[in-house]
Amino acid sequence: DAKTTQPPSMDCAEGRAANLPCNHSTISGNEYVYWYRQIHSQGPQYIIHGLKNNETNEMASLIITEDRKSSTLILPHATLRDTAVYYCIVVSQGNLIFGKGTKLSVKP
Amino acid sequence: GAGVSQSPRYKVAKRGQDVALRCDPISGHVSLFWYQQALGQGPEFLTYFQNEAQLDKSGLPSDRFFAERPEGSVSTLKIQRTQQEDSAVYLCASSLASGTSTYEQYFGPGTRLTVT
Numbered sequence: 001d002a003k004t005t006q007p008p009s010m011d012c013a014e015g016r017a018a019n020l021p022c023n024h025s026t027i028s029g030n031e032y033v034y035w036y037r038q039i040h041s042q043g044p045q046y047i048i049h050g051l052k053n054n055e056t057n058e059m060a061s062l063i064i065t066e067d068r069k070s071s072t073l074i075l076p077h078a079t080l081r082d083t084a085v086y087y088c089i090v091v092s093q094g095n096l097i098f099g100k101g102t103k104l105s106v107k108p
Numbered sequence: 109g110a111g112v113s114q115s116p117r118y119k120v121a122k123r124g125q126d127v128a129l130r131c132d133p134i135s136g137h138v139s140l141f142w143y144q145q146a147l148g149q150g151p152e153f154l155t156y157f158q159n160e161a162q163l164d165k166s167g168l169p170s171d172r173f174f175a176e177r178p179e180g181s182v183s184t185l186k187i188q189r190t191q192q193e194d195s196a197v198y199l200c201a202s203s204l205a206s207g208t209s210t211y212e213q214y215f216g217p218g219t220r221l222t223v224t
Contacts, residue, residue: 034211043112043199043215044151087150091211095141095164098150 004088009103012082018075020102022088025069031092033064035073037084044087044098047073078106110134112216114200120222121190129185129219133202139210140183142175143199145218151199157183190223197221 005023012018024033034049048055048062050071055062061074075082087101113132121127133140139158143151144167154173156164159180168175172191177183187194197220201213 032211041217043201043217044213045215046212049211085150089211095153095156095167096151096211096213098152100150 004090004099006086006088006099006102008100009105011105011107012075012078014080014106014108015077018078018082018104018106020073020075020086020088020104021070022073023070024088024090027068027090028092031090033062033071034089034091034096035060035062036087036089036096036098037082038087038101039081039084047086078104080106080108082106112200112202112214114198114216114219116219117217118220118222120224123192123223124189126186126188127190127221129187129198129200129221131183131185131200131202131216133181133183133200134204134214135181137202137204137214138180139203139205139213140177141201141203141213142183142185143201144169145197145199147196154185154198187221190221192223195221195223 032051035047036044038044047059050062064071083106085101085103087098115130141156142154145151153167155175157177172188174186197218199218201215203210203213
């Protein structure tokens, strides 16, 4: 499975959109992009996934570039409860490999 | 509905003791996973069950680690002769089906194991 690169940390003001980038330049055609988050002292929580098209659900939007080499997770109106570590994972077979993720701090 | 539950939530063991960690997956979920998460790191895969069959145990760090899911629902992760390096949070996750749905996993709160 392809490797991902994420910034170690980001800040976002409460109420603003949080845009979390992920680079996956070696992604292959059948690999999906999954996003999870982990709030402190909790287990990871599935957010969203996509293959080629942009995706949106009640939690977030996922924008995947046309060449699929990078993606952005968008939390449209971040709240303090969105403070967490966000993991971008590329997978088609095998197991989820979490990496270190991006620690998002939402500030009042 | 009920999510994935794990027990105990906290376990302190003396070095050399055996421990057993329990996972109750979401009812009807076919796939079950165990992960180990060291402080400041992301979760690392240990093992995977589809129903009662253990299909992948490539992540188990040593033969002291053993997992079972005899009836295809509840699972137990057993660690024999615990060592200090086993101190970590052990996470259990379940998913509804196989294939790509396998990766939409629901995690429990974890068991924090401290070996003294």
